[in-house]
Amino acid sequence: MFVYFFLTGLVFTSILTESSATVRYQPEQIHLSFGEKERSIVITWSTGNKTDSIVKYGGGGQLLQTKAGSCSLFVDGGSKKASQYIHRVTLYYEEPDSLQPETKYYYHVGSDRGWSAIYWFMTPPENLNEWAPSIAIYGDMGNVNAQSLPRLQAETQAGNYDAIIHVGDFAYNMDDYDGEVGDEFMRQIETIAAYVPYMTTVGNHESAYNFSHYRARFSMPGPYENMMYSFNMGPIHFISFSTEYYYYLRYGFKMLVKQYEWLENDLKMANHPANRTIRPWIITLGHRPMYCSNKDDDDCTRIKNRLRYGITPLRLFALEDLFYKYSVDLEIWAHEHSYERLWPIYDYKVYNGSYDEPYTNPRAPVHIVVGSAGCQERVDSFNPLPSWSGFRSSDYGYSRVKVHNATHLNLQQVSDDLDGQVIDDWWLVKEMPRIKFPLADKLEEATKDTSQNHIRETVEINE
């Protein structure tokens, strides 16, 4: 009798132990990005337990090609030390991967221990100069109240976009609840990010553990763990960088110095005629803006904004001059939970192309702020309209950027509150040969007291 109970007890306990030790072999959080080489595709996903990293893919619906990659262990900084394996596989156009241009590829990811559902992506055309890519761009999208996401899901799966760019502030926050919020957010965006490259920029909400979640979860090109990198899409050269290095000085000064050097070098190369001729558009992506007219106390409401003006008193690493000097066309920011389009601006002065057509051959870079995709912190309101601001809206939504060719770039702002209505639609036009920004004028202006007064007036209106 006793022996019988003892034995069944043993069997029962061992079954319990076995079944309570869950394994997590099933791939999840699948997302794409552009790789090191132009047009190459990186596929990234997670599993709880370690598995092989394999992608099976092919055109025409059959998954006849196989590519293996590798995985790395990521451990959250919280008390649970929750861990996951992050897998990466890159597909190239050269043999043996042999991606074909302008082809719809189907794929799934995983290993012998479990395969994902089947997803697809489109490859760009062979002739990159004839590519007119269409991109959805936004910042500040959370797990809670991701209001724009359903519309983005429908539009992405309908094939409307060639890429999506998220300009900082993910999930709110990826590290919360031992990283569960990050995992859930990555599952939410799988519905868009598994179909088109999901390119990213770091924001302040990623700061935990020295930006470890942001650095580990995404797979952007370059050696700086997603913090700074550039990539090309047809006629566009995108530069993504960390505005957070300017604010989280407690993590050290080294990367801030490094980034400034890297930015100047990247801009220099992009401006070499051999490059700028085939990729005339230079677009920067940074989370915190240099300018904004929101009714809050954020740094973008201040003249001595660290990014624009530099770190005082020596004005170290000031970016407005750098971006102006290298003729950046468009600077895209987020952080403010609203949409704002500025007139072409340099040093708080407006440099319209002409009064009637401010964005045709503008004489300074154009800035937009697109941080209203939707998060639990809701939207931000505005101060009275400054003279340098062209259009603003606190509706939830996102931007669409379509580069038609070397001279015409179209921007639209979609309001999700207004059921997808386009509330701002404008063209940035740069005729050939392009005019240079009037640097000489700029130097003159900087020495005049009047421009300083102009700045002060603007700021007083702001406050």
Ligand SMILES: *[C@@H]1O[C@H](CO)[C@@H](O)[C@H](O)[C@H]1NC(C)=O
């Ligand atoms: C799976 O991962 C969990 C959590 O990390 C771990 O406790 C468990 O031992 C792993 N199981 C196997 C079979 O590797």
Ligand SMILES: *[C@@H]1O[C@H](CO)[C@@H](O)[C@H](O)[C@H]1NC(C)=O
């Ligand atoms: C944070 O990470 C950067 C690399 O991105 C490193 O250079 C720096 O030393 C780290 N700071 C701390 C305080 O760990």
Ligand SMILES: *[C@@H]1O[C@H](CO)[C@@H](O)[C@H](O)[C@H]1NC(C)=O
């Ligand atoms: C053009 O840009 C590429 C990187 O995209 C760079 O490797 C190359 O050196 C640049 N060319 C010149 C002449 O600067």
Ligand SMILES: *[C@@H]1O[C@H](CO)[C@@H](O)[C@H](O)[C@H]1NC(C)=O
């Ligand atoms: C720039 O153009 C806009 C639109 O025409 C106009 O409202 C604004 O006053 C112009 N600013 C300057 C300084 O010319």
Ligand SMILES: *[C@@H]1O[C@H](CO)[C@@H](O)[C@H](O)[C@H]1NC(C)=O
């Ligand atoms: C560039 O695109 C614009 C808008 O679609 C068009 O009007 C213009 O003719 C195009 N230019 C060239 C050179 O194709």
Ligand SMILES: [Fe+2]
């Ligand atoms: Fe932010």
